[in-house]
Amino acid sequence: MIESKGHPNRLGLWGWFGGGRWGVERYLYTLHRLTGLGLLTYFLLHILVTSSRALGQASWEWAMGTVSGPLFKFGEYLVFVAFAFHAINGIRLGINELGFGVGPPIEPVYPYRTSLDFQRPLVVGVLLLAAIIVVMGTLNFWVLD
Amino acid sequence: MSEKTLSEITYRIRRFNPERDSTPHWEEYRIPYSAGMTVLDGLWRIKETHAPDLAWRSSCRMGVCGSCGMLVNGKARLACNTQVTELGGGTVVVAPLPNFDIVRDLVPELAPMFDTHRALMPYVIRDDAQEQEHPTGEFWQSAHELEQYLQFSYCIKCGCCMAACPTYATDALYSGPMPLGQAHRYNSDTRDGGFSARKRVLAGEAGPWRCHYAGECSRVCPKGVDPAKAIQLMKRELVLDYLRLHKEHCPAPVAKKPTEGKRRDNIPEAPPPTV
Numbered sequence: 001m002i003e004s005k006g007h008p009n010r011l012g013l014w015g016w017f018g019g020g021r022w023g024v025e026r027y028l029y030t031l032h033r034l035t036g037l038g039l040l041t042y043f044l045l046h047i048l049v050t051s052s053r054a055l056g057q058a059s060w061e062w063a064m065g066t067v068s069g070p071l072f073k074f075g076e077y078l079v080f081v082a083f084a085f086h087a088i089n090g091i092r093l094g095i096n097e098l099g100f101g102v103g104p105p106i107e108p109v110y111p112y113r114t115s116l117d118f119q120r121p122l123v124v125g126v127l128l129l130a131a132i133i134v135v136m137g138t139l140n141f142w143v144l145d
Numbered sequence: 146m147s148e149k150t151l152s153e154i155t156y157r158i159r160r161f162n163p164e165r166d167s168t169p170h171w172e173e174y175r176i177p178y179s180a181g182m183t184v185l186d187g188l189w190r191i192k193e194t195h196a197p198d199l200a201w202r203s204s205c206r207m208g209v210c211g212s213c214g215m216l217v218n219g220k221a222r223l224a225c226n227t228q229v230t231e232l233g234g235g236t237v238v239v240a241p242l243p244n245f246d247i248v249r250d251l252v253p254e255l256a257p258m259f260d261t262h263r264a265l266m267p268y269v270i271r272d273d274a275q276e277q278e279h280p281t282g283e284f285w286q287s288a289h290e291l292e293q294y295l296q297f298s299y300c301i302k303c304g305c306c307m308a309a310c311p312t313y314a315t316d317a318l319y320s321g322p323m324p325l326g327q328a329h330r331y332n333s334d335t336r337d338g339g340f341s342a343r344k345r346v347l348a349g350e351a352g353p354w355r356c357h358y359a360g361e362c363s364r365v366c367p368k369g370v371d372p373a374k375a376i377q378l379m380k381r382e383l384v385l386d387y388l389r390l391h392k393e394h395c396p397a398p399v400a401k402k403p404t405e406g407k408r409r410d411n412i413p414e415a416p417p418p419t420v
């Protein structure tokens with residue numbers, strides 16, 4: 001590896017959120033990572049809260065009391081929305097990352113048609129499905145509850 | 146913006162001279178617009194009339210050599226392949242390709258990309274070294290087999306895809322779309338037998354598993370190479386290989402010379418091969 005003496009110019013996290021003019025798959029990529037991190041945080045908290053049972057009845061009741069407020073209920077709702085998106089979009093990524101739905105290699109003739117155009121119907125389907133699940137979950141969370 | 150209404154154009158350029166500056170800064174230049182002007186033409190004009198020390202790389206002026214990749218109005222593109230009018234008539238904002246260190250002004254340090262490219266063995270690998278060194282004929286390949294890699298072979302190594310990739314933006318260990326796309330270009334070439342050798346380099350965090358199909362690489366590629374497609378197709382091959390279902394092809398044989406038929410009198414003999 002040649003050591004560079006240049007000025008660092010790596011975009012870092014700005015490469016996820018901004019840094020240029022991006023398309024819809026880029027935002028889905030970023031959202032997938034963010035929701036993944038959110039779910040991971042939830043799982044850690046979940047383990048922490050439920051493990052309080054090991055310390056006895058009193059600490060369990062204290063932990064459950066702490067997480068039963070409206071703020072935590074809203075947090076749980078966000079976890080549900082993140083889960084709906086992450087799971088359904090994950091299926092799309094699984095399909096694409098196994099080389100399905102991206103189209104065969106083609107002769108690049110301008111204006112170029114990329115694999116993104118091939119898999120766009122899948123993106124639309126995924127977003128619709130995630131939206132339906134979120135609407136159903138929202139009713140369940142806030143209206144039918 | 147139509148060409149007729151445009152008489153002058155403003156360039157906003159990110160400048161950096163390692164001998165003088167500690168960080169890059171922006172400078173503005175106003176130059177006359179001329180019909181058909183590309184972003185590269187404008188840079189030459191600025192160099193001639195305002196800033197003789199402005200540095201960038203370019204050579205062919207026709208989207209072939211791959212040296213003039215830059216961030217133009219927020220998108221990685223070839224300066225020679227981008228008309229100023231395409232940008233809507235406002236200020237032309239030019240910065241060096243991100244995700245590469247800045248050597249000076251608009252010159253990115255592309256060496257890490259080429260190191261990774263070299264490590265992935267971007268050439269035909271075969272057992273018959275004798276035939277490769279002293280070829281007796283062409284390797285046989287059908288039109289369908291050619292199509293499997295032709296698209297990926299149009300890559301001019303401009304680095305625009307690397308500048309657009311969000312994974313490469315946060316992960317310096319990731320090989321990036323250009324080298325990975327080129328690894329698949331050779332893996333899918335029936336004349337090649339280097340899949341196993343490249344697989345060893347592709348394993349781990351430098352390999353294609355870091356790519357999560359944001360697709361920016363394919364969106365910005367000025368040659369329609371579609372590295373995102375190449376990477377996903379390569380992942381499928383690697384999964385099949387893991388499941389022991391990957392069909393390792395024998396590298397294509399040397400095509401037989403035609404033995405029948407007679408040359409027409411008015412067609413001269415081909416000159417002797419030079420390589």
Ligand code: SF4
Nearest residue numbers: 300301303304306366
């Ligand atoms: S894949 Fe496209 S954008 Fe990337 S280096 Fe090759 S030509 Fe440039």
Ligand code: SF4
Nearest residue numbers: 310356359360362373
């Ligand atoms: S498809 Fe993969 S290589 Fe291309 S920009 Fe996205 S993450 Fe990077």
Ligand code: FES
Nearest residue numbers: 204206211213225
């Ligand atoms: S100068 Fe060669 S690609 Fe632009």
